[in-house]
Amino acid sequence: MVVYDAIVKRQSQLTAQYYQLILEAPAVAEQARPGQFVHVKVNGLDDAALRRPFSIYNAADGMLAIVYKTVGRGTALLPLLRVGDVLSVIGPLGNGFPEVSADCVPLAIGGGYGVAPLSFLARKSGRRGTLLVGARTENDLLCLDDFEELGWDVMVTTQDGSQGAQGVVTDLLDGWLAKHKDVVPEVFACGPSGMLQAVGERALGAGIKAWLSLDRRMICGVGACLACVQQLRRPDGSEWTGRVCHDGPVFEAREVIW
Amino acid sequence: MVKQIDMSVNVGGIAMQNPVTVASGTFGYGMEYSQLIDIRHLGAVTVKGVRLQPWPGNKLPRHAEVPGGLVNAIGLQGPGVDRFITDYMPPLQEAGVPVIVNIWGTSEEEYAEVAARLDGVSGVAGVEINVSCPNVKEGGNAFGTDPLLVSSLVRAVRRSTKLPIIPKLAPNVPAIAVFARAAAEAGADALSLINTIPAMVIDVETRRPVLSNIVGGLSGPAIHPVAVKLVWEAAQAVRIPIIAMGGITGPQQALEFMIAGATAVAVGTANFIDPTTALRVIEGIANYCVRHGYSAAREISGTVIVEKSK
Numbered sequence: 001m002v003v004y005d006a007i008v009k010r011q012s013q014l015t016a017q018y019y020q021l022i023l024e025a026p027a028v029a030e031q032a033r034p035g036q037f038v039h040v041k042v043n044g045l046d047d048a049a050l051r052r053p054f055s056i057y058n059a060a061d062g063m064l065a066i067v068y069k070t071v072g073r074g075t076a077l078l079p080l081l082r083v084g085d086v087l088s089v090i091g092p093l094g095n096g097f098p099e100v101s102a103d104c105v106p107l108a109i110g111g112g113y114g115v116a117p118l119s120f121l122a123r124k125s126g127r128r129g130t131l132l133v134g135a136r137t138e139n140d141l142l143c144l145d146d147f148e149e150l151g152w153d154v155m156v157t158t159q160d161g162s163q164g165a166q167g168v169v170t171d172l173l174d175g176w177l178a179k180h181k182d183v184v185p186e187v188f189a190c191g192p193s194g195m196l197q198a199v200g201e202r203a204l205g206a207g208i209k210a211w212l213s214l215d216r217r218m219i220c221g222v223g224a225c226l227a228c229v230q231q232l233r234r235p236d237g238s239e240w241t242g243r244v245c246h247d248g249p250v251f252e253a254r255e256v257i258w
Numbered sequence: 259m260v261k262q263i264d265m266s267v268n269v270g271g272i273a274m275q276n277p278v279t280v281a282s283g284t285f286g287y288g289m290e291y292s293q294l295i296d297i298r299h300l301g302a303v304t305v306k307g308v309r310l311q312p313w314p315g316n317k318l319p320r321h322a323e324v325p326g327g328l329v330n331a332i333g334l335q336g337p338g339v340d341r342f343i344t345d346y347m348p349p350l351q352e353a354g355v356p357v358i359v360n361i362w363g364t365s366e367e368e369y370a371e372v373a374a375r376l377d378g379v380s381g382v383a384g385v386e387i388n389v390s391c392p393n394v395k396e397g398g399n400a401f402g403t404d405p406l407l408v409s410s411l412v413r414a415v416r417r418s419t420k421l422p423i424i425p426k427l428a429p430n431v432p433a434i435a436v437f438a439r440a441a442a443e444a445g446a447d448a449l450s451l452i453n454t455i456p457a458m459v460i461d462v463e464t465r466r467p468v469l470s471n472i473v474g475g476l477s478g479p480a481i482h483p484v485a486v487k488l489v490w491e492a493a494q495a496v497r498i499p500i501i502a503m504g505g506i507t508g509p510q511q512a513l514e515f516m517i518a519g520a521t522a523v524a525v526g527t528a529n530f531i532d533p534t535t536a537l538r539v540i541e542g543i544a545n546y547c548v549r550h551g552y553s554a555a556r557e558i559s560g561t562v563i564v565e566k567s568k
C-alpha cells in the first residue's frame with residue numbers, strides 16, 4: 001500500500017457512461033491482486049472532497065487500469081483527465097479475491113462495473129471458467145471481450161432484454177447450477193448489494209463457496225475511520241464487525257450477515 | 259546550511275518532538291496509516307475514543323460529504339479499554355511514539371475507570387477526555403455543554419490517574435472561556451479543541467436525513483475559522499497548553515492555531531484525503547521558523563497581534 005502520484009497514460013470511453021483509465025503507477029501495480037482497489041483523489045474537486053474507491057481492472061508492466069461509471073460529482077470530473085495529468089492514488093487496498101481452488105471451476109458473477117475486478121481475476125487465474133453478467137440494459141455491459149479472449153464462457157442477461165435473455169443474473173446462476181451438477185464451482189461475485197445477497201443465498205443453498213466483493217461508502221479506505229463497517233460471522237458462529245476497506249472488500253458468503 | 263530549529267514542545271507533561279499530532283478518530287489506532295507514513299515522525303499519535311466496554315457504534319450510513327468538509331456519526335465504535343491495551347498498544351509501543359488515548363463514557367465513574375486502567379501502560383503519554391462527542395446519546399456532549407459537569411468530570415478523572423489529562427471541549431457553547439477555566443481549575447494539564455460541530459444533512463429526493471444517526475459532527479476546512487476563534491479565546495482564558503484542531507489541511511492552518519495561542523495542533527479529516535498532511539505540517543512549521551527567525555517552534559505560540567482600536 002502506497003500513496004502515489006500516478007500519471008495518466010490513456011483514457012477511453014467504453015459506452016455512454018463507462019470509461020477506462022490507464023495510469024502509470026508501478027508502485028501500486030506491482031503489488032495489485034484481483035479484488036483489490038485504489039482510492040483516488042479526484043482532480044478538480046474541492047480540497048475537502050473525499051477520495052473515491054475503484055476496483056483494479058488490470059495491473060501489468062507498471063500500469064494500472066480502472067473502469068468507472070459516471071454517477072456523481074467526482075466521476076463526472078474524471079473524463080476531463082488528459083494524458084500526462086497527475087492523479088493521486090492510494091493502493092492497492094483491501095484483501096482481494098483468493099486464488100481459485102484447484103478442484104473448482106471458477107464462476108464469475110458480475111453486475112455493472114463489478115465486472116472490472118472479475119476481468120482481472122480471469123486474467124490472473126490461468127483457468128477457464130464462466131462469466132455470468134447481469135445488467136440493466138445493453139449499455140451497462142462491459143469488458144465481455146476480455147473474458148472471451150481468455151476462453152471463458154460468457155452468459156448475459158439484461159433487465160430490459162436488450163441483450164441476452166430478459167432477467168436478472170441469479171436466473172442465469174440457477175440455470176447454470178441446474179445444468180452443471182457434475183462440477184463444483186467456486187463463485188466470485190462483484191456488483192450491487194442486492195445481487196450479492198441473492199448470489200450468496202444461492203451459494204449457501206447449493207453448498208458452494210462464493211466470494212463476494214462488497215460495495216460500501218468509504219472515507220479513509222485503510223481501516224482507520226470505521227465508516228464502512230460490516231457485521232460478519234466467524235466459522236464458530238461468533239460475530240464481529242469488519243471494515244469493508246481493510247478486512248474486505250471480499251468476504252465469503254457464509255461470513256456476511258446481511 | 260539551515261540552522262537547526264528546536265521543534266519540541268511540552269503539552270502539560272507530554273514531551274513531543276514536534277507540535278503535531280493527529281486528531282482522535284481520524285487515524286485509527288495508529289498502525290492503519292503506518293504503511294503510508296512513518297508515524298515515528300509525529301509528535302504524538304492520538305487514537306480513536308475508547309470506553310470501558312466494547313461499543314458497536316452507529317448503523318450505516320455513518321458519514322456524508324459536504325462542501326468544505328465531512329459530517330460523521332461513527333458513534334465511537336471501539337474495542338473497549340482492556341482490548342485496546344492488549345491488542346492495539348503493542349505496535350505503538352514498538353514504534354516508540356507518545357500515545358494520547360481519547361476516552362469517553364456515560365458516567366463519571368466510567369471515565370475515571372478507563373483513565374485508571376491506562377495509568378502505567380507503557381507508551382501511553384496522556385489521556386484526552388472526550389466531553390464533546392455529538393454522536394452518542396448518552397454521555398459525550400451532555401457533559402460538554404455544562405461547565406459544572408465538565409468540572410466534576412475532570413476532577414473525577416484527575417483523581418483516577420497520574421497521566422496528563424486533556425479535556426477535549428465542545429465547540430457549541432456560548433462562552434468557551436468558561437469551560438476552559440472550569441477544566442483548568444479542575445486539574446486539567448492541557449486542553450484540546452475543537453471537536454466536530456453538530457450538523458445534519460438531508461437527502462432532498464427522499465426527504466430523509468442522510469445519516470442513520472440523523473445528526474452528526476462537521477469536520478474539515480469548513481470549521482477551521484470557527485476553531486481559530488475558539489482557540490484564541492481559550493488561550494486567553496487559561497495558562498495551560500492547548501492542542502488545536504479543526505480543518506487543518508497544511509502548515510497555514512496549523513500556524514494560525516499556534517499564533518492564536520495553541521502549543522500543539524492535530525491533523526484530522528485531512529489525513530483521509532492526504533495521509534502525508536501531518537508530515538507536511540511539521541515541515542511547514544520548521545520552514546516558518548526559519549523565515550521568521552525563530553529558533554524554536556514554541557516561540558510561535560500566542561504571537562497574534564491584535565491592535566487595540568482607540
Ligand SMILES: Cc1cc2nc3c(=O)[nH]c(=O)nc-3n(C[C@H](O)[C@H](O)[C@H](O)COP(=O)(O)OP(=O)(O)OC[C@H]3O[C@@H](n4cnc5c(N)ncnc54)[C@H](O)[C@@H]3O)c2cc1C
Pocket residue numbers: 037050051052053054055056066067068069070071072073074075076113114116117214215216217218249323
Ligand atoms: C471497493 C469498491 C470498488 C469500487 N469499484 C468501482 C469500479 O471499479 N468502477 C466504478 O465505476 N465504481 C466503483 N465503485 C463505486 C465508486 O466508488 C462510486 O461510484 C464513486 O465513489 C462515486 O463518486 P461520485 O463522486 O461520482 O459520486 P457522488 O454521489 O457525488 O459521491 C458522493 C460520495 O459518495 C460516495 N459514493 C457514491 N456512490 C458510491 C458507491 N456506489 N460506492 C461507494 N461509494 C460511493 C463517493 O465516494 C463520495 O464519497 C467502487 C466502490 C467500492 C467501495
Ligand SMILES: Cc1cc2nc3c(=O)[nH]c(=O)nc-3n(C[C@H](O)[C@H](O)[C@H](O)COP(=O)(O)O)c2cc1C
Pocket residue numbers: 225281282283284306307328330332334360388391426452453454476477478479481503504505506524525526527528
Ligand atoms: C470520522 C471521525 C471520527 C472521529 N472520532 C472522534 C473520537 O472518537 N473522539 C473524539 O474526541 N473526536 C473524534 N473526532 C473529532 C476529531 O478528532 C476532530 O476533533 C475534528 O474532526 C476536527 O478536526 P478536523 O476538522 O481536522 O477533522 C472524529 C472526527 C472524524 C471526522
Ligand code: FES
Pocket residue numbers: 217218219220221222223224225226227228229243244245246
Ligand atoms: S473507509 Fe475508513 S475504515 Fe473503511
